[in-house]
Amino acid sequence: MKDLALLEDNAPKPGLWTQIAHPGLFLGWSRHLIVPLAVITAALAAWGLYLSFWGSPPDYQMGDTVRIMYVHVPAAWLSQFCYAVMFASAIGTLVWRHPMADVSQKAAAPLGAAFTLLALFTGSLWGRPTWGTFWEWDGRMTSTLVLLFIYLGIIALWRAFDDQLKAARFVSVVTLVGAINIPVIKFSVDWWQTLHQPASVIRLDGPTIAPEILIPLLVMTAAFSMLFLTLHLVRMRTEVIKRRIRSLELAAARAAAGGAL
Template identity: 60%
Template sequence: MWTRLAHPGHFLRWTQPVMPWLAGLSGLLLGVGLYLTWFVVPPDYQQGETVRIMYIHVPAAWLGVFFYGAMAISAIGTLVWRHPLADVAQRAAAPIGAAFTLICLVTGSLWGKPMWGTYWVWDARLTSMLVLFLIYCGIIALWRTIEDPNRAARAIAILTLVGAVNLPIIKFSVNWWSTLHQPASIMRMGGSSIDPSMLYPLLAMILAFTILGVTLHLYAMRTEILRRRVRALTLREAERLDASPSSVRGASISQEPMGQAPIGRVVQSL
């Protein structure tokens, strides 16, 4: 069943009716989460109102790590099973993960200035998150450098797996080193150290961001499948035109402006 669902054609079919529901659910959960954050959560006794930044900073940090984890699993799918959807999933996840990591870094800086007195310190947690963002940027840049997606897939899958070493460093940096960043306060031995009046709205925002991220990811995967179909059709068209040059040259380099002509014909005309 999994193989059937993961086939690109089937994937496009089963995700089509799911997308509006996921988008609606994301909007609803974000609305509820923001209401709780702004109108229910009390100010922190130390941080005051600045604690409200945490309700976007923590979910963004989670998604930055979550999408990289998803990319690492997809990379294994690409290298071991060579499943086309694994590479599609990996490629679609990178810009979304990078965007959430950027949100995490910027909102963390905006929280750090009033609380720590500085926008940035070379603390282990902050630095490892910055490294994660740079790895995302490197992967996106590499994808743009290699035109053939099949060739790019293997190189990027290996790079992604190498970069996955950073994930446990991010998670345990606050335990391994003496950092300015506070230690784990949600997932830790002995239960959360956050008061329930603040914890549940935070969990609601984490859930809302996760559903939003997954929705964007599925949508980006659909787009990526379409992009690959466009590429395949364009190449087929170019090959067909190459095979019969005389009939085409005479027939149709056409009255169309260059930008509107099919790419196969543009290639032929060049």
């Protein structure tokens, strides 16, 4: 534990950009955010669940099954937002060589896969009583399944390399190429015949959902977003510490080998 504390405190206190970029300084300032973010996440989730179950009415067509939407829609949105974070991090890795960009990429991939899997699962549960089928190979379902496979492939690619800096370059290229699937998911309801309805929240003419349904949906989306932010920060911290420990182990091994000679 003493070594980890030194990792967090062994650097000077320069400007904001350097504090974000320097792994040691990142460990220092980010540790103070974990608990507040977790508290905000729990409060939003509790409020959102209350509104979802007791603050919103059943749908006049779908009844109480509409409440699945309060988990499905935020999970689907986060599945794409996680990839947007990875896309920005990939650019940071390839263009600016940002020291924390590949850490952000690696930390976001399992979270994106989890949100995508949750979106597919809840969508199937919602689809059975609504459409009469658990699965339909329409544009949005299929492209979201492709997104899950992309996430799994990226996770596997990270694990295929011992040198994480070398892996970051390959993963960044794959991430940029895979980003073509995001607009396909977004516009699939416009391009092809699908069971999914067009956009009803983010529209130029305003949301088309009743306020008593829209407000719980927005609160749950905020809760899921804060959950991602909290877990992403925790995973980034864990990845930095793992890399630091690995560097110390390699340095100790080289020193031991040199001493033996």
